[in-house]
């Protein structure tokens with residue numbers, strides 16, 4: 356079909372009632388209709404669904420939409436059916452259907468009635484379905500939550516790994532992959548795994564300029580949160596805890612303090628969950644205390660704060676969870692309570708996992724620690740994590756975090772930066788961050804011994820400073836792109852082109868003095 360600008364807009368109006376495309380939707384849809392592979396990186400709320408729903412409605416044949424969450428699929432199908440008189444326009448195909456329901460789905464597809472078929476990845480792999488799909492016209496494949504393909508992502512699902520092989524068996528329709536949370540590593544992995552290296556990539560900025568980011572040491576957090584909520588009376592918020600037990604305890608504590616807090620976690624029965632969700636959505640000033648089970652597909656525009664009682668397991672999760680604040684563009688205050696002990700607990704939990712999963716989990720956690728402990732612009736840190744440059748001096752939202760509002764002392768660290776880079780080169784760029792720190796402070800470990808580093812004259816060259824200082828130097832070298840972490844080796848540090856330029860022509864390298872959270876916690880009791 357010839358997709359002119361004018362008729363795209365008229366289809367948008369006809370099916371969805373919108374007058375204009377949001378962000379890059381128009382370009383994305385045009386590319387897909389031109390049979391190109393497309394990769395879409397857009398924050399939550401950016402309008403990803405429409406990027407495949409509209410072209411699916413406009414194309415001959417059926418679009419196969421792979422999505423990991425059955426509940427979300429059902430919501431989407433219901434929404435699509437709402438815009439058409441024809442219930443067959445969208446279907447879900449999964450193991451919960453009985454024989455006759457499955458037959459109806461297949462008949463509707465054969466008759467060209469169905470434009471969108473939502474499938475879970477494990478259903479797509481069934482032989483009988485593959486044969487069926489070969490016999491019908493497929494407009495394109497949409498892979499939603501595409502980061503699930505990557506072991507480097509925070510939500511790896513092995514079933515996603517086989518998708519490309521199955522798609523190849525079925526035919527050669529174009530692919531659109533969509534995700535809200537892909538770091539550059541994950542993006543590369545997704546494109547490789549789906550064989551879409553030449554895809555057109557559309558990336559929206561991840562900068563949520565109306566959100567204020569803050570990290571507080573986890574000391575007297577119960578009192579602090581009660582105080583915070585009382586200061587923000589009349590506003591809605593979400594408090595995330597890692598365990599169901601903590602959700603129960605803390606929501607009770609809030610209730611005792613006269614705050615109408617609603618608990619939410621996957622251990623509550625379905626009826627209670629949906630009741631609590633409705634209470635949160637309906638009431639103006641409601642506070643929900645929840646595990647990460649809460650939030651998927653919840654669209655409350657006026658959430659004014661998101662508090663992390665515990666740090667999440669990755670910055671992807673952190674970004675997604677804080678992203679539920681201020682969706683209407685208004686104020687959104689994001690506070691995370693950080694205690695390194697919580698990280699250690701999560702690390703212990705990872706110890707029982709298979710090696711690959713453990714290594715990735717540790718890597719993701721180390722980024723959370725770096726974020727929590729940094730003294731630099733938190734917005735710059737987060738955006739760098741998602742592969743986006745940000746100018747902390749005058750970028751949009753630059754002053755919207757604790758570190759920028761109350762800057763820490765800056766110190767000149769040119770010589771130390773050079774020392775750290777020198778050690779990395781001298782050890783042939785085969786060490787990870789903690790190992791480099793150990794070499795600098797002269798701490799013998801199994802790794803330093805295995806390379807015989809304790810006999811080198813540079814071993815312990817930085818021992819006049821503490822390990823947290825060197826960690827901070829290394830992290831800031833990474834954030835300023837003078838160093839990078841190698842993907843294949845799970846995080847060995849490598850000097851970048853910029854790093855080499857810095858070595859041959861050193862300029863000022865000012866860093867913000869990092870807060871020593873361990874010390875602070877000891878002082879705070």
Ligand code: ADP
Nearest residue numbers: 373375376377397398399400401402403404405
């Ligand atoms: P995502 O999947 O990226 O989180 P959604 O597809 O759920 O985002 O869309 C977020 C919201 O934006 C939805 O309420 C949707 O109806 C709305 N939306 C999408 N496209 C447009 C548009 N062109 N104009 C106005 N609203 C839109």
